[in-house]
Structure formats: structure tokens, C-alpha cells
Amino acid sequence: MNIIVAENSGFCFGVKRAINKTFEASKKNKKKIFTYGPLIHNNQVINKLEKLGINSIEKIEDAKNSILIIRSHGVPLEIYDRAKEYDIELIDTTCPFVRKVQTIAKEYHEKDYQIIIVGNPNHPEVIGINGWCNNEAIIIESIDEANKLSVFDKICVVAQTTITLEKWNSITKKLKEKAREVIEFNTICLATKERQDACAKLAKKADIMIVIGGYHSSNTQKLYNISKKYCKNTIHIETAENLPLNIFNKDDIIGVTAGASTPEWIINDVINKLKEKVGN
Ligand code: SF4
CATH class of the missing domain: 3.40.50.11270 (Rossmann fold)
Known part of the structure; x- marks a missing residue:
């Protein structure tokens, strides 16, 4: 294995x-x-x-x-x-990457730009960023919402750090029609994309993929969906205790990935249990 x-x-x-x-x-x-x-x-x-x-x-x-x-x-x-x-x-x-978005929102709000945050209005990070520009940002997460906006003199657009580049590109393209002056700061954090790309790369060659992370963690769920696309034998577990040991064969290539909130000791527990029960 x-x-x-x-x-x-x-x-x-x-x-x-x-x-x-x-x-x-x-x-x-x-x-x-x-x-x-x-x-x-x-x-x-x-x-x-x-x-x-x-x-x-x-x-x-x-x-x-x-x-x-x-x-x-x-x-x-x-x-x-x-x-x-x-x-x-x-x-x-x-x-520090979130702080950067907060300071941009503050600075451009003070310069009289309408701040637009591309992201989820209920996410604490977005609520926080909005609180750096007097809670006056417009928060949108779809092209539909961008379409419905009225026209402004100048807007400053920032991103919730975890949105996808596709979402950012499509929405900012639309926003270019919505103001005389548009300043964009692509504040997407690469950590998410890197984790997702690494997951896809591994899923393509693995016989079985194990995605470790909270059952309610949205980024873990996302990894699970990406993995499933390339490796239909993908399982999602929270800890080593949830590991079904009867699905592995000795010659399997087993890929392991974990969501952004999964500590290293949980990943190691899973690997150790695999080695112990299924063999090296
Ligand atoms: S994903 Fe992690 S590194 Fe990236 S902005 Fe959020 S907390 Fe920071």
C-alpha cells in the first residue's frame, strides 16, 4: 500500500x-x-x-x-x-492577508470610493471587512447581483479571501460597466487554491482518496467534491475513528488530503491507523 x-x-x-x-x-x-x-x-x-x-x-x-x-x-x-x-x-x-483587505476597504472608503466586496455576506470575514468601511460596503456573490447594481462614480472591489478566481473574474468583468472608475484588488488567498489543486493532482493518480476534515467544514466539502471528480472512491472522515478499514487493498495508492481546519495530529492519526491495520 x-x-x-x-x-x-x-x-x-x-x-x-x-x-x-x-x-x-x-x-x-x-x-x-x-x-x-x-x-x-x-x-x-x-x-x-x-x-x-x-x-x-x-x-x-x-x-x-x-x-x-x-x-x-x-x-x-x-x-x-x-x-x-x-x-x-x-x-x-x-x-495578515485578511488585514490587507480590511485596510484597503478602510483606505478607499475614506477616499470616497464605493466599496464592493465579492463574497458571502454572512461570512464572518466579510462582516469584519465591511466593519472597516463603516458597514457601507455592497456585498455581492453573483453576476446577477452585479447586474442589478446602479452606476457609481468610483468603486473599489475586493474579494473575500476564499472565493474562486472564476467567480472573481466573472463578477469584476461585469463591475467594469458599473462605474466611471473601477479599482480592483484581487485579495484571494492562494492557500485555498493550492490545497484544491494539490487535491485534484493526487486524486487523479489515487485508487482511494481520504479527505479529512469537519463534516460541517465547507472547504473540506469542496475538497471532497474536487476529489470525487477524479477519483470515485473518495471518502470524507473527521478522525481516524471514522476510517472504514475494509475498503483498502494491499496494492492501493491511497491519497490523503485535509481541509484548512484539520490539525496535523489528526492527519497523522489517520496515516498511522492505515499503516497499522492495512499494512505498509
Ligand atoms: S485561507 Fe488561511 S492563509 Fe488564507 S487568508 Fe484565510 S486564514 Fe489567511
Whole structure:
């Protein structure tokens, strides 16, 4: 049996950084620590954090006099002021790539551009970016929505970091007709694309593909769909415990990939279990 792990899989740079900063904080601090929303969509990591006494909150006032971790998605600008009001010490793990989008939104909003965010209006990253331009951005995720926009003098377009390049290209093409001046910042993060490309490449040569990640994680689901396109024997599991061991043959090439919120220890558990039960 040949087990090959995709070249890019598991935690992206931003999530790795957020998790590391959170574990470091728990070692160094005596104060109660909260995260502003779940740090990542991975139950195993969330359970680990809870064991360390780190819980997630939804309302900032619930972290009064404590430490609050801002996750990699970032938050609206007003949260920094509100934290001061409640005497909250912030540990800001906003991914630098997300920070870049936030600062562009702020800068061009101040220069009187209409900010347009191409992305999902309900995603925390997009809600956060909008909060850097006074919540006055227009958020669209389809060409249909772009078509319906009225015409502006000048617009500045940014992307939610995880959208596809196809979506960005098609929507920005339409937006060019919607203003006298259009400034575009393609702020798509390559981590997602690299992980998806590596998954496709591996799925093409694997007999069986194992996609590891939370059952509710949308980027894991996406990897599963990409993999399934090239390798019909694709399975999606959350941990080694979900691994069905009766489907593997000794000569199989087994491809392994993992979503952006899957920690390395879970990937290693799966590989070890495969080696142990099915053989090398
Ligand atoms: S996907 Fe990209 S932008 Fe988002 S947290 Fe990871 S590295 Fe940062």
C-alpha cells in the first residue's frame, strides 16, 4: 500500500498562526481566555481548547475583564474600541492577508470610493471587512447581483479571501460597466487554491482518496467534491475513528488530503491507523 499525502493540505498559514498564538496565550496567562466565535471549524481542536478552559463567546461583553482572541477571519473595526470599554485584553490573530483587505476597504472608503466586496455576506470575514468601511460596503456573490447594481462614480472591489478566481473574474468583468472608475484588488488567498489543486493532482493518480476534515467544514466539502471528480472512491472522515478499514487493498495508492481546519495530529492519526491495520 502506498500512502501519499497531498503537497498542500491541512492548516493554512493563517489558521496555524491563530492556533499557535492561542495555545501560547493559554500557557502564559492566568486570566480567563475566550475566543470571539469558534476559533476554527474543527470539533477536536475546540474540545482541546475547552479542556484548557478556553471557550467561545458571541457577545463581546461576555469577555469583560478577560482576554479575548480575535480569530483569523478578523472583526469589524469597532470591536477594538468596544474591547477597551469592557477592559478586555485582545490577542489579535487576524490573518495578515485578511488585514490587507480590511485596510484597503478602510483606505478607499475614506477616499470616497464605493466599496464592493465579492463574497458571502454572512461570512464572518466579510462582516469584519465591511466593519472597516463603516458597514457601507455592497456585498455581492453573483453576476446577477452585479447586474442589478446602479452606476457609481468610483468603486473599489475586493474579494473575500476564499472565493474562486472564476467567480472573481466573472463578477469584476461585469463591475467594469458599473462605474466611471473601477479599482480592483484581487485579495484571494492562494492557500485555498493550492490545497484544491494539490487535491485534484493526487486524486487523479489515487485508487482511494481520504479527505479529512469537519463534516460541517465547507472547504473540506469542496475538497471532497474536487476529489470525487477524479477519483470515485473518495471518502470524507473527521478522525481516524471514522476510517472504514475494509475498503483498502494491499496494492492501493491511497491519497490523503485535509481541509484548512484539520490539525496535523489528526492527519497523522489517520496515516498511522492505515499503516497499522492495512499494512505498509
Ligand atoms: S485561507 Fe488564507 S487568508 Fe484565510 S486564514 Fe488561511 S492563509 Fe489567511
